[in-house]
Amino acid sequence: MPMDTLTESSSLTVGAVARLAGITVRTLHHYDEIGLLKPNGRSDAGYRRYAEADLERLQRILFYRELGFGLDQIKDAMTDGEADASAHLRRQHAMLLDRVGRLQRMASAVEKAIEARTMGINLTPEERFEVFGDHDPDQYAAEVEERWGDTDAYRESMRRTRGYRKADWQRIKDEGQAVLDGFAAAFGAGQPADSPEAMEAAEAHRLQIDRNFYPCSYQMQVGLAEMYLADPRFTATYENVAPGMAQYVHDAIKANAARPR
DSSP: OOGGGOOGGGSEEHHHHHHHHTOOHHHHHHHHHTTSSOOSEEOTTSOEEEOHHHHHHHHHHHHHHHTTOOHHHHHHHHTOTTOOHHHHHHHHHHHHHHHHHHHHHHHHHHHHHHHHHHHOOOOOHHHHHHHHOSSOTTTTHHHHHHHHTTSHHHHHHHHHHTTOOHHHHHHHHHHHHHHHHHHHHHHHTTOOTTSHHHHHHHHHHHHHHHHHTSOOOHHHHHHHHHHHHHOHHHHHHHHTTSTTHHHHHHHHHHHHHHSOO
């Protein structure tokens, strides 16, 4: 049945659509005015009424907005005669996955930068690039100092690492990779988080911090594990190895801290 013959009970008002989509009524009016989303239905009093097809179109518009498209670009995309609704969604899905991948890579770089700055950096620019890769370890120095600057662990880390040279940082990086490989091996083999293999990796993680940066008690390590889940920049380090790894590392650290000694 055509939209303009629908009863009011079978469609939504502009206010209801605005609330549902989390946008303003003025935005919907603007979309109508520029021909981006013109509801075909009107109430007996002449007010806009939105049917299911209108809501589907609005969803596609909002997806494009989230992807950074301007309204003119969205209008051009939405008037593509060769693309049906499913084609639009497939294209948007691919674009969103690409954005997620870029954000994950950026988050991993940020995590490494924070880690490097927390450890303290005493390298030339060339050495920093060689050891830590294509990111600037100082980029997030202010955030690190704000979050941890008043802690004993931060002060102890700064004291210990002040004299570290390139060989020290390379050794620390290699040790950290070995710890990550230990977690990945246990996870990939299907070992539960409280298995001996997973808890050995957790203990190696704790000792690597304790040996190189600051005294790391089991309680402090559990606090780090909580941060690995709470802060997406840290989570990405483990999720980039395998989906579910961040939770696995967290659980292994907690299991290791809880086992009798």
